[in-house]
Amino acid sequence: MKIRIGIIGLGTVGSGVLDLLELHRDFFTRDLGFDFEVTALCSRSQARLDRFAAKAPFLTNKPLDLVSRPDVDVVLELAGGEEQPRAWVEAAFAAGKHVITANKALLAKHGKDLFPLAEKTGRFLLFEAAVGGGIPIIRTLQEAFIANDIHGLACIINGTCNYILSEMTQKKVSFASALKNAQELGYAEADPSFDIEGTDSAHKVALLASLCYGKYVDFASMTVEGITSISDVDISMAEEMGFAIKLLGIVSQDREGNIQANVYPALLEKKHQLATVDGVLNAVFLKTSAVGPILLTGAGAGMLPTASSVISDLVSLARQLATGNPKAQPMSFFSTRNRADLIPIDELETEFYLRLTAVDKPGVLAKVTSILGEEGISIRALVQKPEHDPEHVPVIFLTHSTRNSNVSKALRRIDALDIIQAPTQVLRFYK
Amino acid sequence: MKIRIGIIGLGTVGSGVLDLLELHRDFFTRDLGFDFEVTALCSRSQARLDRFAAKAPFLTNKPLDLVSRPDVDVVLELAGGEEQPRAWVEAAFAAGKHVITANKALLAKHGKDLFPLAEKTGRFLLFEAAVGGGIPIIRTLQEAFIANDIHGLACIINGTCNYILSEMTQKKVSFASALKNAQELGYAEADPSFDIEGTDSAHKVALLASLCYGKYVDFASMTVEGITSISDVDISMAEEMGFAIKLLGIVSQDREGNIQANVYPALLEKKHQLATVDGVLNAVFLKTSAVGPILLTGAGAGMLPTASSVISDLVSLARQLATGNPKAQPMSFFSTRNRADLIPIDELETEFYLRLTAVDKPGVLAKVTSILGEEGISIRALVQKPEHDPEHVPVIFLTHSTRNSNVSKALRRIDALDIIQAPTQVLRFYK
Numbered sequence: 001m002k003i004r005i006g007i008i009g010l011g012t013v014g015s016g017v018l019d020l021l022e023l024h025r026d027f028f029t030r031d032l033g034f035d036f037e038v039t040a041l042c043s044r045s046q047a048r049l050d051r052f053a054a055k056a057p058f059l060t061n062k063p064l065d066l067v068s069r070p071d072v073d074v075v076l077e078l079a080g081g082e083e084q085p086r087a088w089v090e091a092a093f094a095a096g097k098h099v100i101t102a103n104k105a106l107l108a109k110h111g112k113d114l115f116p117l118a119e120k121t122g123r124f125l126l127f128e129a130a131v132g133g134g135i136p137i138i139r140t141l142q143e144a145f146i147a148n149d150i151h152g153l154a155c156i157i158n159g160t161c162n163y164i165l166s167e168m169t170q171k172k173v174s175f176a177s178a179l180k181n182a183q184e185l186g187y188a189e190a191d192p193s194f195d196i197e198g199t200d201s202a203h204k205v206a207l208l209a210s211l212c213y214g215k216y217v218d219f220a221s222m223t224v225e226g227i228t229s230i231s232d233v234d235i236s237m238a239e240e241m242g243f244a245i246k247l248l249g250i251v252s253q254d255r256e257g258n259i260q261a262n263v264y265p266a267l268l269e270k271k272h273q274l275a276t277v278d279g280v281l282n283a284v285f286l287k288t289s290a291v292g293p294i295l296l297t298g299a300g301a302g303m304l305p306t307a308s309s310v311i312s313d314l315v316s317l318a319r320q321l322a323t324g325n326p327k328a329q330p331m332s333f334f335s336t337r338n339r340a341d342l343i344p345i346d347e348l349e350t351e352f353y354l355r356l357t358a359v360d361k362p363g364v365l366a367k368v369t370s371i372l373g374e375e376g377i378s379i380r381a382l383v384q385k386p387e388h389d390p391e392h393v394p395v396i397f398l399t400h401s402t403r404n405s406n407v408s409k410a411l412r413r414i415d416a417l418d419i420i421q422a423p424t425q426v427l428r429f430y431k
Numbered sequence: 432m433k434i435r436i437g438i439i440g441l442g443t444v445g446s447g448v449l450d451l452l453e454l455h456r457d458f459f460t461r462d463l464g465f466d467f468e469v470t471a472l473c474s475r476s477q478a479r480l481d482r483f484a485a486k487a488p489f490l491t492n493k494p495l496d497l498v499s500r501p502d503v504d505v506v507l508e509l510a511g512g513e514e515q516p517r518a519w520v521e522a523a524f525a526a527g528k529h530v531i532t533a534n535k536a537l538l539a540k541h542g543k544d545l546f547p548l549a550e551k552t553g554r555f556l557l558f559e560a561a562v563g564g565g566i567p568i569i570r571t572l573q574e575a576f577i578a579n580d581i582h583g584l585a586c587i588i589n590g591t592c593n594y595i596l597s598e599m600t601q602k603k604v605s606f607a608s609a610l611k612n613a614q615e616l617g618y619a620e621a622d623p624s625f626d627i628e629g630t631d632s633a634h635k636v637a638l639l640a641s642l643c644y645g646k647y648v649d650f651a652s653m654t655v656e657g658i659t660s661i662s663d664v665d666i667s668m669a670e671e672m673g674f675a676i677k678l679l680g681i682v683s684q685d686r687e688g689n690i691q692a693n694v695y696p697a698l699l700e701k702k703h704q705l706a707t708v709d710g711v712l713n714a715v716f717l718k719t720s721a722v723g724p725i726l727l728t729g730a731g732a733g734m735l736p737t738a739s740s741v742i743s744d745l746v747s748l749a750r751q752l753a754t755g756n757p758k759a760q761p762m763s764f765f766s767t768r769n770r771a772d773l774i775p776i777d778e779l780e781t782e783f784y785l786r787l788t789a790v791d792k793p794g795v796l797a798k799v800t801s802i803l804g805e806e807g808i809s810i811r812a813l814v815q816k817p818e819h820d821p822e823h824v825p826v827i828f829l830t831h832s833t834r835n836s837n838v839s840k841a842l843r844r845i846d847a848l849d850i851i852q853a854p855t856q857v858l859r860f861y862k
Contacts, residue, residue, distance in 0.1 A: 016721075023578075024577075134719075134721065136567075136576075139570065140567050140571075143567075143746065144559070144740070147451045147743065147746075271707075273728065276702075276704070288565075290739035291564075291565030291736045291739050292730045292735075292736060293729065295729065296726070297725065297727075298726065299722055304720075304722070305723060307721065308576065308719075312576070320754065322758050323755070324754070324755070327750060329750075330462060
């Protein structure tokens with residue numbers, strides 16, 4: 001069976017897809033019976049079109065020309081962006097094409113319209129590559145754990161941030177230095193804000209949360225904190241106390257069906273499976289009702305890992321098309337009509353790490369502990385480490401489990417004290 | 432769409448399937464559109480039939496009566512055994528039924544006939560539950576990594592053995608004591624030989640190897656060593672040197688396409704991802720060409736994890752049946768016509784751990800090292816630990832990478848020396 005493919009975007013993922021299609025052509029044709037023919041390529045870069053000119057008969061720099069071509073059955077949207085790809089995908093569906101995308105920003109922002117549209121037009125919109133690169137998390141949630149409730153999910157889903165935090169931990173370097181190193185290695189963009197402020201993680205976590213609970217989780221409703229505030233003092237204090245700091249996407253549902261979905265740097269015990277996931281690796285940890293805890297770890301980005309997931313979607317689609325009456329996974333729950341009301345972060349209950357920067361005067365601890373007590377926060381541990389900075393001795397409080405709102409209230413009062421020299425660093429624990 | 436189910440076997444997995452079907456009935460019907468109706472149950476135990484009598488209109492203790500019933504679309508073979516289930520599955524195909532099984536022994540032994548038969552009769556034979564319990568390793572290999580060559584696979588795939596080795600490591604107990612503990616907790620059978628001798632692992636590894644390389648890997652051709660020879664001395668010596676001992680299934684393919692597939696206890700560095708997989712957990716570590724290293728960890732057995740995988744197969748099957756023209760995954764490569772010639776273990780090159788039990792006399796080391804040298808084995812480290820046993824001082828040699836046959840030859844000579852008091856313990860490293 002012949003499947004004709006149009007590819008929009010000839011960057012790393014697009015060229016990886018072309019490579020893998022060529023590398024496995026014999027296997028796909030002979031063993032699977034699918035002849036994947038690339039009929040059209042689109043890039044805004046003429047240099048790339050020239051470079052890949054031999055790979056397809058039709059080349060264009062106009063995505064809308066590609067998606068409407070009669071010799072295209074499936075469009076691979078591998079370009080990135082949000083508004084333009086939305087128009088391309090809509091046009092592709094209107095022209096009867098199926099779509100495979102690696103674009104998490106597109107789906108996080110416009111999935112609420114695109115998934116229902118796919119269902120309405122009877123087309124597939126597949127996106128294994130959009131979350132976790134080569135890790136098969138989408139099909140695991142959609143298929144493998146179909147008979148499980150997902151009690152909770154925690155994931156390391158942005159390789160840039162995980163690389164930076166790992167470097168800070170292993171090499172005792174500052175955030176700025178680790179970031180610079182990541183940029184030099186190509187693990188971080190020149191403008192890294194999209195990654196380090198947690199936005200990219202939030203896009204992916206919103207998709208995962210939606211799949212876990214069959215509701216539309218709007219990333220704009222999530223609390224998203226990046227890693228820019230994490231200092232080497234936090235890293236080393238956490239490490240001394242037996243914890244790693246990771247940027248986590250954390251999703252859960254309580255017994256009443258209320259959903260939490262947030263992204264923030266969290267302390268977790270070093271022996272936790274997620275704590276040992278270092279460098280650019282991604283990981284998804286699931287607490288499932290029937291299977292129990294499950295961890296998937298692997299490359300979360302990169303040319304071939306992401307391309308591998310695109311092609312796994314392509315083969316899934318081909319297998320469905322081969323039946324003559326393809327049935328897409330039901331994804332129409334992903335719509336504004338089915339929006340999840342997220343529990344505000346204020347209602348989160350967890351343990352906290354508070355790092356105060358205080359003047360070294362008697363009575364500081366008394367004032368701070370009395371405020372914490374008045375706000376109902378009970379202290380689990382207190383550590384002062386003058387060796388980190390004799391001028392501004394960091395004082396670390398670890399709290400017992402308490403509501404986020406209690407901590408916010410306490411810190412508004414504490415940070416207003418004249419003995420406090422800088423805003424208190426607040427990090428949450430993950431268990 | 433209604434799917435009518437007959438279940439053979441009402442043990443833990445069978446009852447787990449009935450539980451999950453009931454628990455998620457609304458979701459399956461309303462959200463997926465599948466009405467899974469259990470029409471027939473079979474158990475050789477009348478007590479179980481009585482217990483589940485309300486769950487299905489037809490009850491029998493004769494599997495062949497169940498598989499031929501017109502009101503059964505799919506047979507869940509959850510009974511265990513090898514020869515009898517083979518006959519049931521053949522009869523099921525002959526009667527036009529699809530089959531889902533959790534029976535790795537059946538597939539390892541008779542898959543070479545049953546997979547081709549499934550293809551010939553146009554029926555599905557699904558088996559996610561047969562390997563790794565709730566870990567979605569079958570669909571990951573079949574679907575997610577379809578555009579990857581699998582350079583290698585290492586897995587902890589028998590929870591009983593992993594529990595015993597973990598207990599020996601963490602609690603410093605003997606093999607016998609850890610086994611007894613496992614039996615008391617229900618993690619090991621009264622007759623544990625099937626697990627602890629590696630047979631169960633071999634069945635699963637043969638299936639995984641077959642899927643990795645699209646050939647029929649016969650478990651009878653594999654080298655299979657269990658954990659019965661592992662002593663607390665081995666565990667503690669390995670630990671002191673920075674290694675964990677795990678029963679691993681190890682599969683690889685070299686550049687010429689030759690396959691190795693074996694099961695043996697191996698030393699691996701404590702920082703390796705597999706080294707931290709403890710207790711009854713299972714894990715599969717894959718080295719893939721496009722995605723790179725990937726780890727999947729979770730519950731490898733148990734009522735609900737295994738039942739969860741059975742139901743994931745059931746939903747996959749239903750999604751195919753819904754198209755009206757179902758297409759099974761091509762599995763006909765799994766036949767004697769396509770048998771893999773496995774590389775004999777003698778040709779394996781790796782590092783070795785040798786524990787000699789020698790009399791405490793001068794000249795012992797000279798004799799042993801000279802034999803090792805003559806057989807081309809170079810020594811990486813030598814450790815003597817009198818504190819373990821002053822009477823029979825264990826002497827540990829760690830070798831550089833060498834062929835397994837060299838080590839076998841050397842040990843035949845060494846163990847024949849009169850200064851050697853017991854057969855030398857040989858363990859391989861995994862990197």
